[in-house]
Amino acid sequence: MEVVNVAGRNAVLRSLPGVDEVLGSDEALGWLALLPRTRVVSLVRGAIEEIRTEVLSGGKLAEAECLSRVKDRVNQSIDGLLRNPLRPVINASGVILHTNLGRAPLGQMAIDAVVETAGAYTNLEYDLATGLRGKRDVHCGELIERLVGAPGIVVNNNAAAVFLVLNELARGGEVVVSRGELIEIGDGFRIPDILEASQAILREVGTTNRTRIGDYRRAIGPETKALIRIHPSNFRQIGFTGRVSRRELAALARSESLPLVEDLGSGYLEGLEQSGIEREPTVGESLAAGVDIVTFSGDKLLGGPQAGIVAGRAELVRRIRRNPLFRALRVDKLTLAALSATLRAYFAGRPEELPALRFALESEESLEGRAHRLVTRLKSNREFQVEAVPGRSVLGGGSTPMQSLPSVLVAIRPAGRLTAGRIQSRLRANEPPVIARIEKDRVLLDLRTVFELEEDRLTAAVLEATRVREG
Numbered sequence: 376m377e378v379v380n381v382a383g384r385n386a387v388l389r390s391l392p393g394v395d396e397v398l399g400s401d402e403a404l405g406w407l408a409l410l411p412r413t414r415v416v417s418l419v420r421g422a423i424e425e426i427r428t429e430v431l432s433g434g435k436l437a438e439a440e441c442l443s444r445v446k447d448r449v450n451q452s453i454d455g456l457l458r459n460p461l462r463p464v465i466n467a468s469g470v471i472l473h474t475n476l477g478r479a480p481l482g483q484m485a486i487d488a489v490v491e492t493a494g495a496y497t498n499l500e501y502d503l504a505t506g507l508r509g510k511r512d513v514h515c516g517e518l519i520e521r522l523v524g525a526p527g528i529v530v531n532n533n534a535a536a537v538f539l540v541l542n543e544l545a546r547g548g549e550v551v552v553s554r555g556e557l558i559e560i561g562d563g564f565r566i567p568d569i570l571e572a573s574q575a576i577l578r579e580v581g582t583t584n585r586t587r588i589g590d591y592r593r594a595i596g597p598e599t600k601a602l603i604r605i606h607p608s609n610f611r612q613i614g615f616t617g618r619v620s621r622r623e624l625a626a627l628a629r630s631e632s633l634p635l636v637e638d639l640g641s642g643y644l645e646g647l648e649q650s651g652i653e654r655e656p657t658v659g660e661s662l663a664a665g666v667d668i669v670t671f672s673g674d675k676l677l678g679g680p681q682a683g684i685v686a687g688r689a690e691l692v693r694r695i696r697r698n699p700l701f702r703a704l705r706v707d708k709l710t711l712a713a714l715s716a717t718l719r720a721y722f723a724g725r726p727e728e729l730p731a732l733r734f735a736l737e738s739e740e741s742l743e744g745r746a747h748r749l750v751t752r753l754k755s756n757r758e759f760q761v762e763a764v765p766g767r768s769v770l771g772g773g774s775t776p777m778q779s780l781p782s783v784l785v786a787i788r789p790a791g792r793l794t795a796g797r798i799q800s801r802l803r804a805n806e807p808p809v810i811a812r813i814e815k816d817r818v819l820l821d822l823r824t825v826f827e828l829e830e831d832r833l834t835a836a837v838l839e840a841t842r843v844r845e846g
């Protein structure tokens with residue numbers, strides 16, 4: 376047996392085409408129209424080598440297939456290299472702020488602002504009135520101040536904001552923090568690591584489930600530079616728990632002449648009062664309760680681009696602004712364009728123009744109607760059972776812990792040899808990819824996070840993914 380295999384394998388290896396043979400094929404003309412010859416040659420060579428390696432390590436391949444397999448591989452490489460690797464996907468997961476899917480989709484105003492700014496020179500740091508150098512801060516600064524009631528600056532993301540704030544306010548000294556708030560944000564990034572990287576020394580107080588004001592008070596000493604409160608974004612404690620209120624902590628900080636910093640995580644401004652989501656304190660309320668500096672994300676509940684906003688007492692914001700790390704963490708013109716447009720949606724009293732907020736606000740009745748319409752359209756395929764079922768959408772993005780909203784989902788129960796996992800992976804392979812979840816052997820589609828404009832493509836993708844193919 377072994378001998379036959381080796382002989383067969385050698386025959387396959389001998390029939391692998393040479394570079395010239397591949398370059399002589401019709402397809403190669405198409406490749407050469409796209410890319411310089413040297414690049415095509417290197418891709419062809421790479422493809423032949425890859426297939427040789429696969430055959431040597433036991434991959435099955437018929438002699439007659441060798442040339443076409445090499446060509447397929449070259450086509451795949453060219454495809455992969457010449458297209459935008461960031462692909463729009465249809466998010467049917469129902470997770471509104473899905474960190475892996477890029478969190479908040481931008482609103483139309485923000486998209487327009489990015490498009491308008493991207494291909495042009497701009498007054499990013501140029502004062503058009505005087506012709507002198509300006510500051511990029513001005514493009515969002517005034518809106519932040521009007522919306523949260525205190526001046527603010529923008530950096531790359533909220534993790535950068537926390538890092539910068541503590542580096543400025545607590546470097547070389549201690550920052551007092553409750554043990555109940557030392558969270559991991561996701562993908563292994565932990566708040567305590569960020570705090571330590573900022574060169575502040577953590578002074579942990581209290582216990583995992585309960586921290587009292589006296590714990591903070593006793594920890595304050597000559598080394599203390601700041602107190603910090605962190606939003607427990609992605610988890611919730613129940614049972615015997617206790618957390619010190621903002622006001623109490625602010626009073627303590629004031630009496631000790633220390634700044635109180637709050638990492639709000641999501642940074643809720645307004646607009647979700649009607650959504651049924653448990654009310655979060657707004658950024659403005661947090662500041663009004665006596666917090667000196669808040670930090671929050673641009674792409675969570677705010678509904679804008681990735682960014683981190685630092686806002687609060689003017690003299691502290693000025694100090695933080697002067698820290699050299701601000702330069703290292705600054706944002707570009709596209710972020711400023713998108714963030715400013717997002718903030719303008721709030722300023723104009725129309726936060727529901729931001730998709731993340733609109734999705735959170737969509738009623739169960741509306742979702743039920745959409746789910747039933749999708750079910751009707753999918754019933755043309757009789758190979759599987761599909762029905763509308765009650766379920767829940769998730770806010771996600773470490774916004775407000777465990778917050779979910781009632782929704783109506785489309786549930787697909789696979790039939791025959793088609794498993795739920797197989798349907799899910801076919802949906803991912805669709806163009807555009809569709810992201811769905813599985814529960815109890817059913818594929819679930821939540822229309823809350825699907826734009827109405829995407830519904831036709833979603834329907835087509837599901838019909839294709841559930842087709843029982845021959846062979």
Ligand SMILES: *Cc1c(COP(=O)(O)O)cnc(C)c1O
Nearest residue numbers: 532533534606608639640672773
């Ligand atoms: C999400 C989150 C962060 C990180 O924000 P990014 O904008 O992703 O950097 C930090 N702290 C809290 C409490 C968060 O919820």
